[in-house]
Amino acid sequence: MRISKEPEVRKREIADTAMRLFAEKGYEATSIKDIAKAVNVVPGLCYNYFKSKYELFEYAITLYASECTAPLVAVLERDEESVEAYLEKIFDIFIKNDGKEKYHDFYHKDGNQLFHKQLEIVMNDKFHPYMKKFIIRLNERGLLHVEDPDTVSKFIVYGQAPIINDDSLMPEEKAEKVMSMIKLLLE
Known part of the structure; x- marks a missing residue:
C-alpha cells in the first residue's frame, strides 16, 4: 500500500x-x-x-548543520545581562551535546574525514552570520566594544574548529579552550 x-x-x-x-x-x-x-x-x-546521491548528501548535511547550530543560535538571539552569561549557556550546550549529535559516528568514522570537513564548512557558514549579528548587537547594548565585528566573528567561528574537532580532548577541555580564546577576542 x-x-x-x-x-x-x-x-x-x-x-x-x-x-x-x-x-x-x-x-x-x-x-x-x-x-x-x-x-x-x-x-x-x-x-x-x-538528482544524485551526492545532492541528497548535501541536503542532509545542511539539515544536520541547522540542527546542530540551532541551540547555539537560540542563545545568541537572547538578551542576557552579560557576555559571561552567554558564554556560560554556550558552554553548557556544548558540554551537553558534544559527541552525542545524531550523526556524530558517521562524521567521525575513519575514512569520513572529507565528509566531516564538508560538515564543518557548512556549519561554520551557517553560524557565522548569527555570530556577527550577536557581536553587533552586544556592541549596540554597550556590552562589547569590538571594532570589526565581521573579522572577529569569522575568527571565532572558523578558528575554533580545530579545537572542537580534536577528539583527544574531553568536551570540557574543548569548551574551556574555546571560551578562553573567545574571551580574549572580545575584551
Missing part, C-alpha cells in the same frame, strides 16, 4: 534514512536503491527529490 506524504516530510524522511544508511554501511557502499528500499519507496521517487 502506497503512503502519500507531504513533499517536505518525504524529503526529510529520505535524507534521514540516507544518513542512517551512510553511518551503517558507509557512503560509497550505499546506493539510492538501498535508500529507497529502506524508505519503502521506489528509487524514482528519491530521484524526484534529489
Whole structure:
C-alpha cells in the first residue's frame, strides 16, 4: 500500500534514512536503491527529490548543520545581562551535546574525514552570520566594544574548529579552550 506524504516530510524522511544508511554501511557502499528500499519507496521517487546521491548528501548535511547550530543560535538571539552569561549557556550546550549529535559516528568514522570537513564548512557558514549579528548587537547594548565585528566573528567561528574537532580532548577541555580564546577576542 502506497503512503502519500507531504513533499517536505518525504524529503526529510529520505535524507534521514540516507544518513542512517551512510553511518551503517558507509557512503560509497550505499546506493539510492538501498535508500529507497529502506524508505519503502521506489528509487524514482528519491530521484524526484534529489538528482544524485551526492545532492541528497548535501541536503542532509545542511539539515544536520541547522540542527546542530540551532541551540547555539537560540542563545545568541537572547538578551542576557552579560557576555559571561552567554558564554556560560554556550558552554553548557556544548558540554551537553558534544559527541552525542545524531550523526556524530558517521562524521567521525575513519575514512569520513572529507565528509566531516564538508560538515564543518557548512556549519561554520551557517553560524557565522548569527555570530556577527550577536557581536553587533552586544556592541549596540554597550556590552562589547569590538571594532570589526565581521573579522572577529569569522575568527571565532572558523578558528575554533580545530579545537572542537580534536577528539583527544574531553568536551570540557574543548569548551574551556574555546571560551578562553573567545574571551580574549572580545575584551
